Amino acid sequence: MQAKIRVQRYDPESSEQPWLQEYDVDAPERYSVLDALVKVREEIDPSLALRCSCRAAICGSCAMRVNDQARLACNTRLSSVVEDGGTVKIEPMGNQRVVKDLVVDLQLFWGKVRAVQPYLQPDAEPGPEEEFIASNESMLNLLTPMGCIMCGACVSDCTALEVDENFLGPAALAKSYRFVADPRDGKSGERLGALNEYGGVWDCARCYMCVEVCPKGVAPMDRIMELRESVMASGAPGTPGSRHVQSFANSVARSGWLDETMLAVDSWGKKNVPKLLSEAPLGIRALRRGKFPMPAFLHHKRPGHRNVRRIFERAEAGKE
C-alpha cells in the first residue's frame, strides 16, 4: 500500500521549533507503523530518531502518538490507521519533554515510578530454601499489572497529568497496585496512606484515556479504582480526596442527588477557610450564569430518593 507518513520532527541542534515532514512509503500489507518508520530511517532519512527494539510489543520502546493517540508503533498495523494513498500523523508522546523527533525524556516517567517505592517490602522472608506461600489466584491477579511494559503511552495521554504534573499518573499507580495487591508485601498500609494524599489515587479524573491507549491491557484506571476502594477500606485518615468521595456518596444516598455546596465544604473541611475562599471565584462565575448550587439548607430530597437509598443498601449488602 501507499501511505504518506507525516512526522513531527524536532532537532535541538538545528532549530528551536518542531516541524512537520512527510515521507512517501510503499509498504507491504503486513507492515506495522514501526516497520514503515524503520523503512523511512533506513532508506530515506537516516536522521529520523525514534526508539524501537523488540518489534513485538514486549520492550515498550516505541510508544508514540499515531493519529493523535498514544500507541506502540510495532503492534499497530499501518493499514489500520491509514487508507491506501492516505496520510498518517506521527508525533512524539505527550506530557513529556521531546529530546529529538519521536524520542522523549523519560525522567518524569521513571521519577513517578520511583516515588511509589516500586519493590517488594515483605515483613519477614521465609527461609532461604522456602518460597512465600501464596495462592495461584493472587499471583494471576498480579499478572495484569505485571504485564505493564513501562512504555509510557498512558502517561502520554493522561488528561489529569496534563493539568497537574504532581499527579503520580496511571503507570506508577498501576505499579503501586502490583505491591498493594501482592499478599507477600508487608507495607500496604503505608502505601495506601501515601496514595491517599495529593497526587495519589484521588487525582485521577476517570477519563478512561489510559485504559483506551494501554497496549497491554493493564487498564491502569481500573487498578486506580481498586486502590481507591482499598484506601477507603483501610480506614486511612480523611484527605480532601477521600472526603470528596465520601461526601458525594453520603449526599446521593441521603437525598438522591448531589449537594454541591456541602461537597466543597466536606472535601476541604469546614475549618479550612482559605481553601473554601479560594472556591469563591468559581461560585461567582456559577452565580453569574445561573448555575450556583442550592445552598445546603435549601437542598431537598428528590422524588424517589428512597429507591436510591435502597440501591445503596443493596450495594453495601453485596460487598459483604
Added chain:
Amino acid sequence: MADHDVLVVGAGLAGMRAAIAAHRAGASVAMMSKVHPVRSHSNAAQGGINAALRGADDSVDSHVFDTVKGSDYLGDQDAIEYMCAEAPSEIIALEHMGVIFNRDEEGRLGTRAFGGASYARTFFVADITGQAILHVMYEQIMKAGVRSYEEWFVTDLIVEDGACKGVIAMEMLTGKLRAVSAKTVILASGGVGRAFEPSTNALICTGDGIALAYRAGATLLDMEMVQYHPTTLAGNGVLLSEAARGEGAYLLNSKGERFMEHYAPKMKELASRDVVSRSEQTEIEEGRGVDGCVLLDLRHLGRELILTKLKYIYEAARDYAGVDMADDPVPIRPGQHYIMGGIKTDIDARAWDAAGSAGWDGPRGLFAAGEAACVSVHGGNRLGANSLLETVVFGKRAGEVAAAYARETPDFEVPPSRLADAERGLKELLDRPDNGEMTGALRLEMGRVMNEHLAVFRTEDGMRTALAEIRSLKERYQSLPVKHKGGVYNTDLIFHVELGYMLDSSEAIVASGLLRKESRGAHFRRDIPDRNDGEWLKHTTARLGADGPEVGTLPVTVTRWEPQARVY
C-alpha cells in the same frame, strides 16, 4: 582514581543480576546500557526458567544430564553441574525479590513441561516469564540505588598492559564520547541475532560485547553454534514460545500429520530445539510444508487455557499473522534465535585464563555473562528455559567474583589520550565522504548471507561462499559513510558501529563453522552428517588476528557423562 569497582555493560537479566551481586558484595557498581534496562531483550524469554527444585523424582543430576545431552555433549560438564546445582536457590531468590511465579494448589511454586527435559521443572509466569523477572530485577536495582548509565553506547574497551580498565562510550542524548574507568568490566550485552535476517531477536541484539571483547584480544568459543527456534512467525520472525508445545501443542505438516512422531518417537514436539527445527525444515524441503512453513496447532488446548497461560503468544499470532490460535493452526518455521557461543569464560565468568596456559586468554579484569558469554553450559544446543537460568546464575557469579577482584586491584588513572584518540576516530568516521552506500542495505545483505548459509543445514561450499561474502561486506564497510552528522540521539551513527560489531561476529561464526568438520547440535553439515567424538569432542576458538579470525580448539570438560547416541 577509577570511577567504579565494577562496570556492567548491558542491563538485561545477566547484567542486573551481576550488578546486584556486586553491590551486595560491597563494591561500587554501575550499569551501562544502550537502552533503558527494562527494554533489554531478556524480556523476550517467554516460557520459563529451569530448576530441579523439588519434583518428587527430579534431581539436579537429571537436570545436568538433560542439559549435557541437549548440548550434544559439547557443554562443559563442570559448568553445567555448577549451574544446575545453583538453580534451586536462584529460583527461590527470584521469588523472594518479588517474581509472581505460577503456584500449585498448595500455594507453592508450580512447574510446566519443556523441551528436552525429563521432568516438568520449568518455573514460569504465564508466557511472560522473562519480562516478569526483568522488571522485578529492575525493581531491585531501584531499591539498591545502583548507578545506571542509561542510553550510553559502548564504542571501545580501554585495555592497557593486558588489563581492562573501563570503556569509551557515547552518551546518546548528547552524542558526546566519555571515558568511564573501572577496575573490572562485566560484558552482559547479549547475543548477535541481528546478524541474521530474519531473527526472533530485538533490533538491539547486535553482539556489541562479543565484538568488543574479540577486538580487545579475548577468545570467542563455539561461535558456530547458532540456535534456530522451531516456532517463529514467517513474516517478521517473531517468536512463539516453546511454552505452547510445553502445554501440549502439536506440530503438523500439510497432510495434518504430527510429523515429530517419525523423528523423535518418545519426546515428539518436545525434543530439543535443533532436532525439532531440522525435522521441520526436512518436512518443508520434502514438500510437506505449507507455504514454506509447518503448522503449530493449539486448538485442542481450548480457548480458556490459551488465554490464561499463553496469552502473549495468542496476541502475537493474532497481531502479526492474523490467526486466532483457538480456531486455527498458525504457520511457523525455524528462525534464528540464540547463539550458544560467545566470549570464552571460566566458571567464575572471567574472560581471561586465570589458571594459566590452557590455550586461551583475554584481558585481565574482563568478565562476561549471559548470552554474550560461553562458559560453556549450552554446548551445541541450548535447552529451552536454560537461558534465563544461565543469566541469573552466572550473572550473580560474575558480580561476586568481579567485586572480589576489584578489591585486590590497585587504583589507577586512565590517561586522557584514550578519550582524545576515540574522539579523533569518531570525527574521521563522521567526515567520511558519502559514497551512496546505506548502512541498512549492508546489514540486510549480511543477514541474508548468514541466514542462507549458516542456518539449520550447512555445507562446506555454502560456508565458503558466506565467508567470501562477509569479507567483501567488511571491505565495503571500511568506506561506509555516516549520513547524519548530528550529536543528539544519532541512531545512524549507532547502527553504523553496530554493523561493524556484527560483521566481526559473523566472520567468527563462519570461520568456526568451517573449522568444525562434523555435525553436532545446531551445527549440522549436510556434507558430514555425523557426530565425530573421536576428533571433534572439542570446542572451537576464534581470536582476532591480523587477517581476521585465527581459529583453534580447546578440550571439552567431561566429568561423569560420557558421550552417547542422542535419541529423543
